[in-house]
Amino acid sequence: MTNTPAIQIMDLHKRYGNGFDALKGINLTVNPGDFYALLGPNGAGKSTTIGMLTSLVTITSGEILINGFAFKQNLSKAKALMGVVPQEINVNSFEKCEQILLQQAMYYGVSIKKAKPRVEALLKQLELWEKRNTPAGKLSGGMKRRLMIARALVHDPKILILDEPTAGVDVEIRQSMWHFLQDLNQKGLTIVLTTHYLEEAESLCNRIGIINHGKLVIETTMRQLLSQLERETLLFDLAKSRNTAPTLKGFPTRLRSADVLEVDIQRGQELNCVFRQLNDKNIDVLSVRNKANRLEQLFMELVRHGEQA
Numbered sequence: 001m002t003n004t005p006a007i008q009i010m011d012l013h014k015r016y017g018n019g020f021d022a023l024k025g026i027n028l029t030v031n032p033g034d035f036y037a038l039l040g041p042n043g044a045g046k047s048t049t050i051g052m053l054t055s056l057v058t059i060t061s062g063e064i065l066i067n068g069f070a071f072k073q074n075l076s077k078a079k080a081l082m083g084v085v086p087q088e089i090n091v092n093s094f095e096k097c098e099q100i101l102l103q104q105a106m107y108y109g110v111s112i113k114k115a116k117p118r119v120e121a122l123l124k125q126l127e128l129w130e131k132r133n134t135p136a137g138k139l140s141g142g143m144k145r146r147l148m149i150a151r152a153l154v155h156d157p158k159i160l161i162l163d164e165p166t167a168g169v170d171v172e173i174r175q176s177m178w179h180f181l182q183d184l185n186q187k188g189l190t191i192v193l194t195t196h197y198l199e200e201a202e203s204l205c206n207r208i209g210i211i212n213h214g215k216l217v218i219e220t221t222m223r224q225l226l227s228q229l230e231r232e233t234l235l236f237d238l239a240k241s242r243n244t245a246p247t248l249k250g251f252p253t254r255l256r257s258a259d260v261l262e263v264d265i266q267r268g269q270e271l272n273c274v275f276r277q278l279n280d281k282n283i284d285v286l287s288v289r290n291k292a293n294r295l296e297q298l299f300m301e302l303v304r305h306g307e308q309a
Contacts, residue, residue: 004068006032006159006190007053012062014048014214022048024214025062030159030207035185036192037201037222040211046194047087049211050163053192054084067158080108083152087163087194089144093137097128097147100136101154108155115154122150125180142173149177159190166200178204202226227267233291234271236261239284248277262291 007030014023023045030036040046051057053064055075064071066078091100098119105115123129126146131139136147145165152160162181166174174197182204185191195201201208202222209219218225241258251274252264263274271288278285 004032005065006030006034006067007192008065009049009053010063010065012049012052012064013060014045014052014057015060022214023052023060026211026214026216028209028216028219030190030192032158032190033185033188034190034192034207035181035205036190037205037208038192038194038211039198039201039208044212045214046211047163050161050194054082054086054161055079080155081158083155083157083160085145085148085152085160085162085165087167089141089148091136091144091147091151094135096133096135097123097139098132100147101151104151105154110155118154118156119150122153126150127176142169145169145173146177149180153184157189159192160184162191162193162195164195165193166195166197174200231267232265234263234265234274235289235291236263236274236278237286237288239286242283246278246281246283248274251277 007028009026009028012023012026012028013021015021026045026049028038028049038046038049048057052059055071059071064078066081069078069081071078095103101119101122102112102115105118106112110118120129123132126149128143128146128150131143136144139147145168149162149165160181165181166177169177178200181191185204193201193205205222207219207221208225210217235256238259238261242255242261243258245253245255245261247253248263250269254262256262265271265274275285
């Protein structure tokens with residue numbers, strides 16, 4: 001694996017004609033093989049960053065390098081290394097799925113001989129092979145999303161940029177797309193993801209950057225970020241219903257319902273201690289889950305601190 005960053009953003013600024021500063025000196029690094037989550041509230045500058053990264057928004061100042069190729073000197077080479085799945089569905093509604101992918105491949109200089117097996121493989125992997133001769137406009141929303149992912153991958157890019165890839169799709173399709181993307185990443189593809197589903201970022205990504213008010217608030221690993229969480233509330237599904245919450249030493253408890261117990265656990269406390277105390281009270285637990293997404297809790301805290309700064 002090379003030491004050259006897959007994506008390097010250096011002192012990136014964007015000022016619009018009305019004087020509004022959308023980005024105020026972003027510095028960001030995505031390493032080869034990363035599954036990187038780029039998050040931020042609406043209006044934070046996340047979409048502007050993605051727009052610049054995909055060359056759809058002009059850079060006021062600063063630089064972007066893709067595998068060492070600078071946008072200012074080697075834009076065409078840099079773009080060829082990326083596959084982009086935009087937020088808005090933008091496939092030609094009247095063209096057939098297979099033809100859309102073949103044309104995209106040839107646009108990047110892939111020969112028809114090499115493109116055909118690549119297109120077939122992608123359509124099969126994304127469960128679209130039976131729709132290969134169907135006009136894109138007749139596909140469901142979830143199928144159109146998958147077609148756009150296939151289109152972004154057809155020229156075998158080194159980096160995949162996904163802007164809200166699962167917006168508006170049902171849970172089953174979202175889960176299948178997660179598995180597909182995880183497999184690609186495990187095979188070495190660098191992926192940058194923006195999403196409003198924070199559980200998606202927590203499940204998929206190993207590194208994270210959060211933008212707020214045009215600045216990078218934090219850039220770290222997902223593990224390090226989640227380790228900052230001071231308290232978690234866990235939900236224990238009980239085998240038998242109760243009228244009152246049991247008292248556990250060192251752990252505040254509440255009944256969410258007759259058979260669901262809420263337990264607050266501070267960082268550094270052991271979950272096994274909760275189970276031991278419940279077992280001593282003859283309370284059987286069927287399953288345990290988080291009350292809220294951990295990343296969502298941290299995200300809201302970081303955004304609030306950024307707004308107060």
